[in-house]
Amino acid sequence: MTKKKVSIEDVAKRAKVSITTVSRVINNVSTVSDKNRIKVEEAIAALKFKPNVSAQRLARGINNAIGLVMPGYPGIFHSYYAVELIRGIGHACEAARMDMVFHITDGNNPINSNNVDGIIFADIIENRKQVEAALATGTPALIINNQVEDLNVSYIAVDNTAGGATVAEYLTGFGHKRIATITGKLSTQAGAQRYDGFKAYLDQHNEGIRDEYVIEGDYSRRSARQAAEQLLELNERPTAIFIASDEMALEAITVFMENGLRVPEDISVIGFDDNPACLFGPVALTTVRQPLFQMAEEAVKTIVGIISQKVKTEVKTVLLPELVVRETCCPPKNRA
Amino acid sequence: MTKKKVSIEDVAKRAKVSITTVSRVINNVSTVSDKNRIKVEEAIAALKFKPNVSAQRLARGINNAIGLVMPGYPGIFHSYYAVELIRGIGHACEAARMDMVFHITDGNNPINSNNVDGIIFADIIENRKQVEAALATGTPALIINNQVEDLNVSYIAVDNTAGGATVAEYLTGFGHKRIATITGKLSTQAGAQRYDGFKAYLDQHNEGIRDEYVIEGDYSRRSARQAAEQLLELNERPTAIFIASDEMALEAITVFMENGLRVPEDISVIGFDDNPACLFGPVALTTVRQPLFQMAEEAVKTIVGIISQKVKTEVKTVLLPELVVRETCCPPKNRA
DNA sequence: CTGAAAGCGCTAACAA
C-alpha cells in the first residue's frame, strides 16, 4: 500500500548491467548491445519502472516544459479564443514531449521562469513587464496575437486589420450603406485592429461609419445582447452588422429574431472566429476564420526552435484570416 | 543573453552563510536568526533567486503535483462540465501550491504516476484499469463523479439520481402528464443516473414515461437539435421536457422557437448544470445546479489529505444538486 | 542557531 520507488538502480541490478546502460536504453542514445537492451527492457517491464522526471530534469539541466501565461479575465475558459489557444498549445507540447505549465496571471505574480525552458505569452495586455523580465533573463519568449515591434521578441499573430477590412469589403460589396459593428474589447490589440481595419475600409470606400453604429462589446453574450438591443432602437436601423466574435454574433441574432427580424433578409450579420459551436444555430453564420489552433501549434514549434538555438533571431509571423461565407449575409432590401 | 542560473550557493556566498541557512529561510523552517534571515532575503532579492523546483522535488522525494486525468472526448474543452472541473481543480491546486498536471487519456497511455503525488480521475468510463493500476502502486487516487463502490477508492460525486427525481417531481407538480426527456450519454454514470432517477419518479408518481418521449443525446448542441426536432414531429407533443444539460436545453429552446412555440407557455423546459452562459438566452432557463467548481476544490482538498496521510480511509462524498427555478417551466395549457 | 555532509535519481563526460 505504500508507494514503492523503483529506481534506475533497481533496474540495473535486475538486468545485471550498470545504471549507465539503463540510462542509455531509456533515452535510446548511443549504442547498446541487443542482448543488454533486451535484458534492460525486460527488467523495466517487470519492475514497472518509470523514470523520475525531476531527476532527469535536474541532471539534464533543462525543464522540458514551456510556460503559457494568459491574463486571468473572468470566463477565460468559456472563451472559444482562449480555449483554442490552450488546446493547440497543449497539443503541440504533447507532440514535442514537453509539459505545458499553465499560468494565469493578474499582471503581477510572474511565472517562475526557472521551471520552464521558454514562455509563450498570449495576449499581453497589462503584463508587458513580465515579457520584458523574461527577455532580460534570457528566457526564450514568444507572444501570441500581439504584434510588438518595439521589443526584440518573436510573435505570431493574425492580421486582424486585414480581417476587419475583408469584412467591410464583403459587406459593401452587397451594396450595404448602413453598416454597424459591435466590436471586441478595444483595449486589446486584436479588438482594436479588427475595428480599425473595418473602419478604414469604410472611410475609403463607403462613407465612413456613423458613431451610433459603433458599439464596443467585450466578447460576452451579455454585452452582445445589450448592444444588439441598442442598435434596434435606432431610428435608422443598420442593414448589416459586423460583430467581432461568433459567440456575440449568435447572441445578437437571437435578439434580432426575438424582435421579429429575419437574418439575413432584414439584417445581415457577419461574425469573427469561425467557432464551430456556432454552426448549429438557427442560421449558419458567415464569419472570418482565424487559424487559432494552428497558430498555437506554430507558436510552440517556434519557441522550441528558439530554445534549441536553432532559431537565432526573432521570428515575427503574421497569419491571414479567411472569409467563410455561409448564410447570414445578403444584399439589403430595396425599401430603404 | 544566455540564461544565467542563480543557485542557492550563490545566495549563500553573497549572504555569507551556509546553503543550509538559505534553504531554511526559503522554506522558513526551524529557526534562523533575524540577522541572517535578513541578509539572506536581501541576497535573494538582489540576485532574483528562484529555487529550482526539480531539485526541490528530487530532494524532498515528493512531486508537489497532482494529476488530473480526463477522457479525451472531442470538444471536451467546450463542455461547461469539464471546464468547470478543470477550473476548480486548477484553482485549488494553486491554493495548495501544487502543480496540476493535466492528462487527457484515450483509455490507454496511463499517466506517469511517478510525477504526481496523487491522481484525480474525472469520469472514468473506459479507464477503470488506470484507476486500479494507480491503486495497486499505492498512489493516492480519487474519482470525481462516479460512485465506484467495488473499489477501495475515494470519490466525490453529485447525486444525479436525486437530481433526476427532483426534476420529475417539479414537473409533475405543475400537472404535466406528457413529459419527455433528452438524456445525456447513457454510457456515463452521471447520464444514466440522471435518467434513472427521473424515470423512477415518473414510474411511481405519474404513469411512467413513453418510449417515444425518451431520446438519448450526447451533450452536444447538434444532438439536442436533432432530438428536439424529433420530439416536435410527434403526434402528441410533450408539454414538458427535461434536458440533461443546459447547453442542450438552450439549443432545444431555439428549435422550439424557430417552430413558433413559446417557452414555457407551449412547452416547459428544464435543464441541468446551471451554466451561467445560458442565463442570457431568450428566456432564463430553469435548471438544476451541480456544484462543479466546489466539487473540484473539495476533490483536491481530499486528495491532499490522503497524500499527507491525514486521511486514512477512503472518503466517499455525495453532494446534492439543487433546483434553480427561473422562467422556463409553467403548468401545461388546458387544451390537451 | 548554524554548518558539514550525505544523498534524492538521473545524465554525461571520460576511460576502459
Next chain:
DNA sequence: TTGTTAGCGCTTTCAG
C-alpha cells in the same frame, strides 16, 4: 559497447 564517476540544486539529518 560498457562502466566509473562526478555532479545537477536542493533538503535534511546530525554534530556542534
